[in-house]
Amino acid sequence: MDKQQQQNQQQASKTNPQQVKKQNQASAQGNSYNTEFASETNAQEVRQQNAQSAARKKQASSNQQQQ
Template identity: 65%
Template sequence: MAKRQNPANASKTNAQEVRRQNQAAAQGQSKFGTEFASETDVQEVRAQNQQSENKKK
């Protein structure tokens, strides 16, 4: 169970900002979302994988 903090020693976390970030993440709007995946050419990766498999044989 979480310990209760003394208000004098309370965390300096901005609860409102954390809630906003959590809501954005839940909606897929995080600034670190899937931008990397969207830059991947799936067909190109599959072709490279196939070439690699063919070289192993």
């Protein structure tokens, strides 16, 4: 077995099977708010960015119509 395979096995052994099961169950129920990704996402910031993007698109569209 080479070093890369040994490292992969060591990393795999650090996985918490209980946490994986918990996340899988939450995902199966459609409850993704318990996942790490969701906890790192700032929903308010995403809404603000979406609003800014929509405003820029609207402005660009109106600028094209005027030309």
